Amino acid sequence: MGASVVVGASASASSAGYRRDADGKFHNAAVEPKQGFWKTLGLFWDVMFRKPAGTMPTTGQAVPVQPITQAQLLAAPDRTLFRLGHSTVLLKLQGRFWLTDPVFSERASPFSFAGPKRFHAPPMALSDLPELEAVILSHDHYDHLDEATVKALAPKVRHFLTPLGVGQRLIDWGVPAEKVQQLDWWQATTVSGVTLTATPAQHFSGRSLWDRNSTLWASWVIEDAGLRIFFSGDTGYFDGFKAIGERFGGFDLTLMETGAYDARWPYVHMQPEQTLQAHLDLRGRRLMPIHNGTFDLAMHRWQDPFERIQALARLRSVELVTPIMGAPVDIHQPAATDAWWQAPV
Template identity: 35%
Template sequence: MIYISILIVIVAVGVYVYLQRPQFDAPSVEEQSYQGKYYQGQFHNVNEVPVTTSDDNFFVGLYKFLTDKTQDAKPAAELPSQKTDLLGLDPNENIVVWMGHSSYFMQLDGQRYLIDPVFSDSASPVPGTNTAFAGSNVYHAKDIPEIDYLLITHDHWDHLDYPTLEALRDKVAQVVTPIGVGSYLTQWGYTNDTIFERDWFEVFNAHQSTDIYVLPAQHFSGRMLQRNQTLWGSFAIVTPNHKVYFGGDSGYGPHFKQINEQLGGFDLAILETGQYSKNWPFIHMMPEETAQAAEDLEAQAVLPSHNSKFRLSNHSWYEPLDRLSEASRDKPYRLLTPLIGQSVRLDDEGQVFNAWWQPLKSE
């Protein structure tokens, strides 16, 4: 019995020590209304929606997810990629590079942007879980040039990655985040004067008439058990020549039309499609809703996000791309499906991409 007690103490001490790592730092938010979204000690969506519609508690839900037998939940083979040499790019070339899941590099009108970079092999507080699919994690901090603007949509582990941000710190000139997310970065060594942390529909006046808007999303936040201590959001980058929208994580809602009404149509909308479930229909979009959101935004082109790197839900890894491709037939926008690492030329409307995932599907 004494040995069991000693083992329990050792495990407890080990867990306590592990939880002191910077990844588990708590955010800091000044309590105020934030346009009516902050009350009862946390942020809320404008249209109050549940995170899940399931009656299962957290532990039952986790058990069901871990024991689920979804066919092709992970790729059977290594995913293909086409790794663009970011360090060797012409800085005046307007391109977007998808780095898998929700991570993007962009050059736009002479400025470099990095959105939700996650270069770790896993995106979870528990080591060895939620590991990246083979072939999906091809970029690392050493591959990234100097960044003018780092944008973080929210604090979930698959969007806010401490090892990545620590490695990038000396390469980043300016950070733009929703309320509270910047407080993680200041604890991780970023200086206050490099952090622009704002509410929805507030704008950072960037370089040469470029505006970066912090915009709504219908989602939630939290890195451990306590939720909604920081705000979640999306971004629009508006220059004299381009408009690009990064949707982050979001369920479908009226905010897409609202964003369009304020900022007009977009040259490109990067929208989530993946990690959806019938149990959380309000905080992630089904692919058909992604297609509708693209129309609401009056996007000329759509780049699907939040897929093909991590398994966070119980659908096949390729289903989001299949369903969005079908839902995008005869739509007024171009659907762009590059390989991980492949350059998307923003000014080339004739650039064509193949359904690269099709040959990798099991029979």
């Protein structure tokens, strides 16, 4: 299918569910609680200078990684998944490769010398990735949209699928406009037999102090001949999960944000209890927790997202999929996965 750019979010109230002001700023349907200057300053101070112990692995807690070669990817059966780190997931569908929120840089930051640093190397070099049918982007924060990675990947990517406004950032970085499709919430596109729908999320956007909410954020529904996968991107808990579950009739696998949470920012990131409830709202069969294990973005221990969602899933009899970074996963019938974050190195 040829690429096209989808534009045209309406001003003021949107039928998709968000609000867009006359100046082009996007806003969630729910009103965001005001933090105030001093609360915001205190939060920044804590995150930057008062981190508790354990938010990063120590030398004896290295995150295990299973290296991948391009030959292994090409030989993998269809409907195989590889988690590469944080929210970066590689899917093999229709014999082609689809990549979510690729971040291969050492830091999730506008600076190469400062900002959250990776706990582990990617399971494979960026240059070793095969040709990609599509890169699927949820929003423009640095831990999801990595300029260096996008520029390196662009020659081998046929399509970039983004929420409104995010695609223009790619075009500004030199990605050919004909490769970019920008979708509003509930808009869908079909690429090489796979249908992808941008669906609501409750978050925010921006890459500087001056461009907050100038682009849209989204979750994604990925459908391949009866197989349905949900990719949450970043989001707080909201009633949109039920709407998505009702509209699509359930999911074989949900890739759900479970990490970088804090009681002080529940509007934009979910606690594990909310992650599990969102999975149930979506009528998910299996849950893979993502947005964890790669960057230090909050105040909790780095293992906490895995430990908490594992305990909650057991209580609710939810099947959890927690592969080692780089390990292949059969999307239809995943093998049992170990609690690798607890294992001694």
